[in-house]
Amino acid sequence: MINITNYKKLIILILSSILSLVFIGCTTMNENNLDNNTTLATSKQELTVAAASDLTKAFTEIGIAFDKAHNSSITFSFGSTGNLSEQIANGAPFDVFAAANESIINDLDTKGFIVSDTKSLYGLGRIGIATLKDSSFETSTLDDLLNPDIKIIAMANPDHAPYGLASKQAIVSAGLWDKLEPKIVYGKNISEAMTFITTGNADAGFIALSLKDDSILNFNIIDSNMHNPLNQAIAVVKASNKQDLAREFINYVNSSDGQAIMSKYGFIPPEE
Structure with a gap:
């Protein structure tokens, strides 16, 4: 004859084992999800862009679009072109420099601070x-x-x-x-x-x-004939260790999507 007390103990033991296995499985899944989320969060490539102050609105919007398309995280440092140029010459850790005029980029290139083949115009300011x-x-x-x-x-x-x-x-x-x-x-x-x-x-x-x-x-x-053209140029900073992503950012600025955003804020495309 089956001992009722022993039978109940057996049932409780079996149920406890099942619940333990379920708990372990859920914990493992949560840990795996946490690891996956952590990997996704930490796998974003970071890029630092020095940019002339007139680009604040346009580049902020471009940065959001670029980050979404490239799983990246861009940090912008907006300021006067001259001051940013001095910072780059003094070793500031920028990856890209978007200046408010072409001559500053050319000057930095002559001094060896710019990757020459990345220089390009990206817009005309007013x-x-x-x-x-x-x-x-x-x-x-x-x-x-x-x-x-x-x-x-x-x-x-x-x-x-x-x-x-x-x-x-x-x-x-x-x-x-x-x-x-x-x-x-x-x-x-x-x-x-x-x-x-x-x-x-x-x-x-x-x-x-x-x-x-x-x-x-x-x-x-103001009539643009009353001042020298504000031909704005961009380039990769030679000291950058993220030159591939930096090149992609410049390409995006000059792409049809990037130029659509630039035009939205009044910049005239370089070809015009």
């Missing part, structure tokens, strides 16, 4: 005069900046920012430099010049077309 929408004055032309109500004019420093230099060239071309210079305050780059305007610390200023914000600013473009 500048204009900006004021807040609630301003009481019109600034459709450079002559309008003579208005005595306009006491402070912001622009990027022409000594190291190509957009600042183009702004100065336009003022000089109009024969207004001597009259307007006393009103001018300099930003480290074109983004800071725009901040002076949007915060009300400047009455008017020169900004990149690519940075204009129609919701808060009036913007009037």
